[in-house]
Amino acid sequence: MAIRxxxxxxxxxxxxxxPKGHFAVYVGEKQKKRFVIPISFLxxxxxxxxxxxxxEEFGFDHPMGGVTIPCSEDVFINLTSRLxxx
Numbered sequence: 001m002a003i004r005x006x007x008x009x010x011x012x013x014x015x016x017x018x019p020k021g022h023f024a025v026y027v028g029e030k031q032k033k034r035f036v037i038p039i040s041f042l043x044x045x046x047x048x049x050x051x052x053x054x055x056e057e058f059g060f061d062h063p064m065g066g067v068t069i070p071c072s073e074d075v076f077i078n079l080t081s082r083l084x085x086x
Contacts, residue, residue: 026068027076034066037080044083050076 018024018036026032041047050069057070069076 024066026066027071028073029071032068033073035076035080041080041083046079047083050079 021040022036022038024034024036026034042051050071051067053070054068058068071079
């Protein structure tokens, strides 16, 4: 079963492809993938919980050079799909 990604989230590969009003995060348990998401997610309690988990696990020293979210890609896509509906 293929997972459909919401329109507001996309996998990206370079720093220059982040549109205004968005930011990049790295997601995954072993191999990290880069996603660009809207900054509006920062005000959502579910996303704030993920950021708290990230702070607990990585502190402010993120190995990928950006915010690293400590969850599986599937969980992240599911969560951001729900946030996109707001």
